[in-house]
Amino acid sequence: MPYLHSIDPIALQFPEFSVLGTTFHPAVHWYGVMYLLGFGIAWWLGRRRIRAGRLPGIDEAAFGDLLFYGMLGVILGGRLGYILFYDFPTYLHDPVQALRIWEGGMSFHGGLIGVVVAAWLWARRHRLHLFDVIDFVAPLVPPGLGLGRLGNFINGELWGKYTDGPWGVVFPHAESQLSGLGAAQLQAMQAGGALDRYARHPSPLYQAVLEGLVLFVAVWWFSSKPRPRYAVAGLFALLYGVFRFLVEFVRLPDPQLGYLAFGWLTMGQVLSLPLVAAGLYWLWLSRRSPVAAP
Numbered sequence: 001m002p003y004l005h006s007i008d009p010i011a012l013q014f015p016e017f018s019v020l021g022t023t024f025h026p027a028v029h030w031y032g033v034m035y036l037l038g039f040g041i042a043w044w045l046g047r048r049r050i051r052a053g054r055l056p057g058i059d060e061a062a063f064g065d066l067l068f069y070g071m072l073g074v075i076l077g078g079r080l081g082y083i084l085f086y087d088f089p090t091y092l093h094d095p096v097q098a099l100r101i102w103e104g105g106m107s108f109h110g111g112l113i114g115v116v117v118a119a120w121l122w123a124r125r126h127r128l129h130l131f132d133v134i135d136f137v138a139p140l141v142p143p144g145l146g147l148g149r150l151g152n153f154i155n156g157e158l159w160g161k162y163t164d165g166p167w168g169v170v171f172p173h174a175e176s177q178l179s180g181l182g183a184a185q186l187q188a189m190q191a192g193g194a195l196d197r198y199a200r201h202p203s204p205l206y207q208a209v210l211e212g213l214v215l216f217v218a219v220w221w222f223s224s225k226p227r228p229r230y231a232v233a234g235l236f237a238l239l240y241g242v243f244r245f246l247v248e249f250v251r252l253p254d255p256q257l258g259y260l261a262f263g264w265l266t267m268g269q270v271l272s273l274p275l276v277a278a279g280l281y282w283l284w285l286s287r288r289s290p291v292a293a294p
Contacts, residue, residue: 001166001190001193001196002166002168002169002170002190002195002196002198002199003168003169003170003202004169004170004172004186004187004190004195005156005169005170005171005172006172006183006186007030007153007154007156009029009030009031009154009155009156010027010028010029010030011027011028011029011030011033012027012028013025013026013027013028014026014027030151030154030155031148031151031152031154031155032151033151034147034148034150034151034154035074035075035144035147035148035151037144037147038143038144038145038147038148039067039071039144041140041143041144041147042067042070042140042141042143042144043064043067045139045140045143045220046063046066046067046136046137046140047060047063049136049139049140050063054136054223055128055132055133055136057126057128058126058128062126065122066118066119066122066133066137069118069119069121069122070115070118070119070137072114072118073111073113073114073115073116073117073118073119074111074114074115074144075111075114076114077107077110077111077112077113077114077115077117078106078107078108078110078111078114079105079106079107079110080110080114081106081107081108081109081110081111081113081114082105082106082107082110083105084110085107085109085110085267085271086105086107086254086256086257086267087105087254087256089256106148107271108145108240108244109271109272109275112275115137115141116130116134119133119134119137129229131229131230131233131282132229134232134233135223135227135229135230135231135232135233136232138219138223138232138233138235138236139216139219139220139223139232139236141236142211142212142213142215142216142219142220142236143212143216145207145211145212145215145240146207146208146209146211146212146213146216147208147212149204149205149207149208149211149212150204150205150208152204152207153202153204153205153208156171156172156173156174157204158203158204158251159171159174159200159201159202159203159204159251159252160200160201160202160203160206160250160251160252161200161201161250161251161252162197162198162199162200162201163199163200163201163250164196164199165199165201167202168196168199168200168201168202169199169200169201169202170190170195170198170199170200171198171200172186174198174200175198178195178198201250201251203247203250203251203252206247206250206251207243207244207247210243210246210247211240211243211244214239214243215236215239215240215243218235218239219232219235219236219239222235226291227286227291228286228287228288228289228290228291229285229286229289229290229291230282230283230285230286230289231282231283231286231289233279233282234278234279234280234281234282234283234284234285234286235279235283236279237275237276237278237279237282238275238276238279238280238283239279240272240275240279241272241273241274241275241276241279242272242276244268244269244272244275245268245269245272245273245276248266248268248269248272249264251266251268253266253267253268254266254267
């Protein structure tokens with residue numbers, strides 16, 4: 001029997017209040033909590049690497065500045081990337097919607113560009129090679145990616161194609177026939193097996209495992225010993241690009257874009273191909289690059 005998705009995306013709801021005739025409903029969303037946890041884990045892991053001398057000449061205070069730069073890069077780059085890559089007409093019509101990040105709509109590829117820009121600015125300030133900084137940061141990223149995908153699952157978004165596997169999940173908001181039904185009615189239908197045909201691949205969970213857990217274990221293990229410049233960044237980019245490209249085969253494309261070509265190519269795959277190419281190129285460059293020994 002498939003799992004019926006009924007998770008409340010709001011972790012904590014505060015009493016509503018009105019200001020100048022406008023009513024506000026303040027709340028803490030699980031999606032935002034996942035981002036905070038991701039940054040917290042990056043801070044903890046980064047301090048461990050700083051203490052181990054993995055970024056020579058940099059202390060914990062300077063790393064704190066780098067993390068702040070990175071947080072801005074993730075949020076601004078991720079949001080702008082989603083707007084530009086996935087849904088520019090909608091945000092052009094309603095620019096205020098760009099501020100509603102708790103509703104989802106963050107692009108990894110945009111966030112990656114934001115982090116690279118932030119790392120470049122920070123590296124210039126400290127007179128470091130950009131890729132020494134990126135190699136240092138790369139192992140800190142996967143936990144945040146995995147938690148972000150858990151946030152997507154809690155929000156009941158980014159669902160996949162239909163499946164008859166026992167791991168399938170029914171996302172009521174994905175089906176026009178189910179979106180207006182109450183919780184009790186949905187549970188009764190599930191008990192009777194009427195929802196089995198609506199089961200979908202829980203693609204956010206696939207990504208949480210691959211882009212979060214597997215990517216973290218691989219990159220953290222690889223970076224546990226001094227590696228040549230470009231190597232850690234290359235492995236991260238290559239694995240992420242491959243994982244994302246594969247999961248896109250069972251994940252539905254964004255409805256406003258659909259498939260871009262061949263009846264299967266998605267925007268996520270198009271944006272991941274340059275990462276695969278860059279990862280291979282950086283690994284090739286690392287063969288003759290210096291090793292930043294602690």
